[in-house]
Amino acid sequence: DVKVTQSSRYLVKRTGEKVFLECVQDMDHENMFWYRQDPGLGLRLIYFSYDVKMKEKGDIPEGYSVSREKKERFSLILESASTNQTSMYLCASSFPRREQYFGPGTRLTVT
Amino acid sequence: TQLLEQSPQFLSIQEGENLTVYCNSSSVFSSLQWYRQEPGEGPVLLVTVVTGGEVKKLKRLTFQFGDARKDSSLHITAAQPGDTGLYLCAGGSGSTLGRLYFGRGTQLTVWP
Numbered sequence: 001d002v003k004v005t006q007s008s009r010y011l012v013k014r015t016g017e018k019v020f021l022e023c024v025q026d027m028d029h030e031n032m033f034w035y036r037q038d039p040g041l042g043l044r045l046i047y048f049s050y051d052v053k054m055k056e057k058g059d060i061p062e063g064y065s066v067s068r069e070k071k072e073r074f075s076l077i078l079e080s081a082s083t084n085q086t087s088m089y090l091c092a093s094s095f096p097r098r099e100q101y102f103g104p105g106t107r108l109t110v111t
Numbered sequence: 112t113q114l115l116e117q118s119p120q121f122l123s124i125q126e127g128e129n130l131t132v133y134c135n136s137s138s139v140f141s142s143l144q145w146y147r148q149e150p151g152e153g154p155v156l157l158v159t160v161v162t163g164g165e166v167k168k169l170k171r172l173t174f175q176f177g178d179a180r181k182d183s184s185l186h187i188t189a190a191q192p193g194d195t196g197l198y199l200c201a202g203g204s205g206s207t208l209g210r211l212y213f214g215r216g217t218q219l220t221v222w223p
Contacts, residue, residue, distance in 0.1 A: 004153070041215065042214060042216055043213040058210070095209075104151075104153050105152065107151075
């Protein structure tokens with residue numbers, strides 16, 4: 001069974017803080033993805049990675065960065081959290097051009 | 112730009128009714144996936160279709176990929192309260208390193 005885990009289910013941070021969201025997968029997938037999900041807007045891709053140390057911008061990368069030092073781990077960094085980054089953050093992994101497997105999500109609130 | 116349009120956005124029905132959710136695009140996709148998401152959880156894959164005209168069945172759920180691989184439908188027969196959730200379609204383009212393009216989802220509520 002594919003397992004994608006995320007470091008926190010719920011997180012509350014203050015404006016201006018640096019925030020780290022971590023994602024780990026155990027299926028040796030090459031690809032990993034970070035999305036945010038907001039009501040009425042669906043899933044929007046922030047960044048994805050197709051190999052260690054390789055990354056590509058998604059549709060809404062502004063205000064975010066990512067790190068992939070090991071194949072199984074993909075981190076999303078909010079350099080200076082803002083209230084408009086309050087959202088549900090979802091991590092996913094996959095083999096290239098195959099179905100994606102999602103983690104349970106992190107509900108981030110920035111106050 | 113939203114590549115995949117899902118309709119309806121919301122659907123509220125009684126147990127036992129049938130329903131169809133649509134996923135449409137002007138783009139051709141190499142594959143089309145359907146996911147279901149429950150509140151507070153990540154999406155879970157239901158099915159992948161890859162061939163134009165392909166039909167797949169999963170118990171009371173029937174998925175169809177359009178002949179031109181631009182659209183798909185999900186039909187549920189005799190809906191049950193356990194079918195309640197957000198249904199998402201996602202298109203894969205083989206030339207883009209494996210990213211998927213998601214529709215905005217259909218929120219289905221089935222009342223007992």
